[in-house]
Amino acid sequence: MQNLKYVGKNLFLERVSIQNFLKKNKTPFYIYSENQIVSNYSNFVKTFKKTNPLVCFAAKSNSNTHILRVLGKLGAGADVVSGGELLKALKAGIKPKKIVFSGVGKSEEELKIAISKKILLINCESESEAKLINTLAKRLGKKVDIGFRLNPNVDAKTHKNISTGKADNKFGLSIKNFKSFLKEMDRFKNIKLEALSVHIGSQILHDGPFKKTLSVMNNLIKELKLNIKYVDLGGGFGINYSDKEKPINLNVYAKLVSNFARKLKCQIIFEPGRSLIGNTGLLVSKIHYIKRGLNKNFIILDAGMNDFMRPALYDAFHKIIPVTKNSSKMKSAIEFVGPICESTCKFGIYKTYQKIKENDFVAITNVGAYGSSLSSNYNTRPLIAEILINKNKSTYIRKKQSLKKLINS
C-alpha cells in the first residue's frame, strides 16, 4: 500500500491522518485510497500496453458502486458473476459492451437481464447453460454473443479454496466436452461463439500457471482452427500480503500474451480483481477489550468475521498495524479477535507487538479485495461504512447500515 505511511507516530492514508479522522468517525469502517486504485489500474494497463486488452474489473472483489465508477472512469469494464453485479456495473456507468458475465449457475432471470442489456459476452460454463441462452434468445428474437469458459486443467498452485482451473473444480467446461459440444453448436441458431475464456484461480504469485494456460489455449485454438474474436484470460494476479511475499512479475507473460493476440488476431480480455483493489483498503477497528488468557492475551476488536471474512475463510494473513505508533512492547503474545461467536473470528497472532490498550485503534491492511464484498449480517450486525480518500478529501461511499432497518427487514 504505497499511499499508506506513518508521519511521525501517526498513520496516514494519502493525506488523511487516521487518528484525526477517528475523532469524528465511528469504527469499524473500510477506508480506501483512490489514488492507489488509479495507480494500480495504470500499472496494469502499462504492463499489457502492447496487447491493449479490455480490462474487466472483477466486481465481486469489491462491488461498491462508487469504486466501480472510479474504475469505469479510468476505462475499465466489469466482469460480473450475478445479475446484481451486472446492474450495479451499469449503474456505475460502465457500458454494456464492456461487461462480461461469468459463473457456473446463472439463473434464467439473470440471463434475461444480460441478453436484454446487450452485454459484450456471456461466458457459458456448461452445455446446458448454452442451450438455455439459445432458448431465451430465440424467444426474445435475438442472436447472442457467447464465450465458453474452459477448464484448462492447470494447477494454479494457490490456496485450495481459491483454485478454479483444475479438472476437480466446478468451473468451466472440460476441453473434451467443449470439443464435442462444438460439433453440435450449429443447431443452436441464436447463439454465436465469439470467445473462449479461462480463469484458473486467485492470488497466484508465479507466472508459470498463466503461461501454461496460455499455451493450452493456443494449442486448442490452432487444433480446432477456431476463428474467434476474443480470448478472455481471466484474473488471479497475486499481491504481497506479507513482507515475505513478492508480487507477481507479469512482464514475461505480457510478451507472450501480445504474441498470442497478434498471431491469432484476437482481442484480449482480462478480469483482474484483487490486483487492482486489494492493496487500496484498510479496515480500521477499535480495541474494545483486552482479556488475559493463559498463553496469550486476546485483543478483542469491534470488527468481526462478518465484516471481514478472509482470515476465517482462507486462513488469510493480513498485517495489523497500530494507528498511532509507540516504542513500548506488550509483555506477552497477543491474538487479535473479533466479537462474533465463532472460534474462527480471529485476525492474527503476534509474538511481540507494541504496547496497545483498550480504546486504541488498529488497521487491518490490504483488505480492499474480498473484504466488504464478502461481509454479511451474521450475528445480526449491520454492514459497516466504506470511505474513499482522495488526497485530503474523504467521501462516504457506503453508510453504515442502520440497525433499525436490519431488524425490520
Ligand SMILES: *Cc1c(COP(=O)(O)O)cnc(C)c1O
Ligand atoms: C473472481 C474472479 C476473477 C477475479 O479474480 P482475482 O483473483 O480477484 O483477480 C476473475 N474472473 C472470474 C471468472 C472470477 O470468478
